[in-house]
Amino acid sequence: MNVDQQVDLLMQGTEYGDEALKKSMTAELRERLVIAQKEGRPLRVYCGYDPTSTDLHLGHTITMRKLRQFQDLGHEVTFLIGSYTALVGDPSDKNKARPILTHEQVAANARTYSEQAFRVLDRTRTTVRENGEWLSKLTLVDLIRLGQNFTVQQFLARENFANRLEKGEPIFLHETFYALMQGYDAFALETDVQVGGTDQLFNIIVAGRKMQEALGQKPLVGIITGILPGTDGVQRMSKSTGNVIPIITTAEDMYGKVMSIPDVAMGLYFRLVSRFSPEEIVAIEKGVADGSMHPRDAKMKISREIASIFYGDVSADAAQEGFVRTFQQKETPDEMPEYNLRAGETVLDVLLNAKLAESKSKARSLLEQKGVRLDGETLEKADAAFPHPGVLQVGKRRFLRVK
Numbered sequence: 310m311n312v313d314q315q316v317d318l319l320m321q322g323t324e325y326g327d328e329a330l331k332k333s334m335t336a337e338l339r340e341r342l343v344i345a346q347k348e349g350r351p352l353r354v355y356c357g358y359d360p361t362s363t364d365l366h367l368g369h370t371i372t373m374r375k376l377r378q379f380q381d382l383g384h385e386v387t388f389l390i391g392s393y394t395a396l397v398g399d400p401s402d403k404n405k406a407r408p409i410l411t412h413e414q415v416a417a418n419a420r421t422y423s424e425q426a427f428r429v430l431d432r433t434r435t436t437v438r439e440n441g442e443w444l445s446k447l448t449l450v451d452l453i454r455l456g457q458n459f460t461v462q463q464f465l466a467r468e469n470f471a472n473r474l475e476k477g478e479p480i481f482l483h484e485t486f487y488a489l490m491q492g493y494d495a496f497a498l499e500t501d502v503q504v505g506g507t508d509q510l511f512n513i514i515v516a517g518r519k520m521q522e523a524l525g526q527k528p529l530v531g532i533i534t535g536i537l538p539g540t541d542g543v544q545r546m547s548k549s550t551g552n553v554i555p556i557i558t559t560a561e562d563m564y565g566k567v568m569s570i571p572d573v574a575m576g577l578y579f580r581l582v583s584r585f586s587p588e589e590i591v592a593i594e595k596g597v598a599d600g601s602m603h604p605r606d607a608k609m610k611i612s613r614e615i616a617s618i619f620y621g622d623v624s625a626d627a628a629q630e631g632f633v634r635t636f637q638q639k640e641t642p643d644e645m646p647e648y649n650l651r652a653g654e655t656v657l658d659v660l661l662n663a664k665l666a667e668s669k670s671k672a673r674s675l676l677e678q679k680g681v682r683l684d685g686e687t688l689e690k691a692d693a694a695f696p697h698p699g700v701l702q703v704g705k706r707r708f709l710r711v712k
Contacts, residue, residue: 312342315382319375321587322580324507324535330514337530341501351384356504357440357494358426359391360418361410365425366553367563367615368537368546371581372504373429374618375534379502380434387436387498388426390419393444394494397487428556428619443497444490455489458523459516464488467511488512492520495529504532537581542571560616560624561631561642565706567612568632572604575611583614635706645708650695656681657691659711665703680704683711 310318316339325331345352356372358365376386395415410418423437447455464470464485473480488511495503495517505513510533518528536545539552546553554566570578579590593610596602609629617625635642648663657672659665660681666672673691675681681688684699701709 310382312339312346315342317587318378319382319532321590322371322375322535322577323533325533326507326510334530334532338502338532341530345384345501352379352501353385353387353499354379354502354504355387355389355494355498355500357389357391357394357491358422359395360415360422361395362418362548364555364557365422366546366548366555367582368539368553370429370556371534371537372506373426374582374584375504375532377429377431379504380431384502385436386430386434387438388423388430389494389498390422390437390439392416392419392439392441394440394487394490395419397483397490425556438498440490440494440497444493447493452486452489455493455520458519459485459489461485463515488516489520492516496521496524496526499526500529502530502532504534506534506536508536509533535577535581538570538574538577540566540570542574556619560620560628562706563619564612564616564625564628564632567615568608569705570608572608575604575608578611578615582618583611584618585614635708642708645700645710647710647712648701650698650711654695655692656688656695659695659701660703663701663709665701665707665709675703 316335319338320331320335323331323334325334341352354376356376358369373388376388380386392415395410395418396412419439423435427435465474465480470480470484491509491512494500495513500517500521503513503517510531513529513531513533517531522528538544539546539550540554541550541552544550544552554563556563567578576590576594579585579593583590585593593602593607597604597607609632612632613625613629616628620628631642646663648659650659654662656676657669660672660675661669666675669691676689676691679687679689680703682702683696688696695711698711701711703709
């Protein structure tokens with residue numbers, strides 16, 4: 310790709326909330342790429358991930374997908390595990406302070422992070438580091454001197470802090486340390502480009518750039534990606550809302566979950582998660598708009614693409630074939646989990662024991678919505694004895710062979 314094509318690809322799916330800022334970052338990225346090309350060196354690119362939980366979902370991989378684009382263009386990528394920033398907790402997208410984690414909790418959560426990331430990133434071209442390498446060496450005096458580069462007003466202008474201040478809700482002093490720590494990460498890594506979601510806009514564009522400049526480095530280029538909506542197509546993908554697509558699952562489950570997303574969210578999925586070029590995405594959207602491509606076919610295209618990214622072409626093709634057999638041709642899948650029915654078990658018992666429902670209330674809700682069928686017959690009574698062995702279907706995608 311020439312420089313302009315690289316810029317188009319790398320800026321795809323970015324969101325700054327301000328057109329002037331986006332134009333500025335686009336221009337700076339183009340300048341960096343031209344200089345790097347002349348100097349014959351790759352750009353130094355990083356994104357940080359705080360191990361606040363053990364598992365990553367598709368929303369976490371948006372920035373990884375952007376890192377992979379930089380890798381494929383020959384640039385140097387660092388996957389930074391926030392072993393020290395996680396101890397403070399990022400307040401960026403929260404209306405209250407995050408709970409403070411212990412070193413042990415952070416270490417336990419971080420154990421599988423890089424392995425999960427390699428489902429997207431090229432293992433052979435990824436440097437994995439932890440920011441405890443340098444943050445643990447800062448003294449109190451160092452922190453105070455870093456803090457001299459920022460004003461309290463800058464922090465209070467942040468949307469979530471401003472909202473909390475207006476409501477009279479507490480803003481704890483330690484929450485302001487997070488941006489300083491992340492800004493120092495950029496300096497320690499001598500960063501050319503930092504990738505992050507829109508919730509990281511202040512930490513990257515303000516803290517990171519200002520910290521580098523104060524410490525004698527050229528300010529980084531911030532690549533700010535959009536936020537992926539969950540399976541409801543509206544709210545941000547989050548475990549707390551239950552609208553996640555986990556990356557540690559199966560190709561079939563991932564394919565089915567993407568197919569369940571409302572059509573209105575498909576554009577974001579194409580731009581944020583896929584490997585399609587800007588031109589290919591425009592062509593697909595044009596086809597849907599003029600009727601030459603059915604929206605279902607576009608959705609199948611992105612579902613297969615996402616399953617392929619994480620599980621390979623063979624598994625993605627099998628997932629698509631299984632989906633077509635099950636839902637378009639109204640067939641049940643060839644393979645499914647099995648459950649041995651025990652004497653006296655009710656319909657509710659089976660749903661709970663087979664983990665097809667998270668709670669009794671959820672199970673009853675599924676039954677009331679006529680979302681539970683046994684060999685095609687709808688089951689409605691939770692406390693009724695389970696009728697007989699057969700294929701139990703819950704919702705559109707979950708099947709269980711009851712023996």
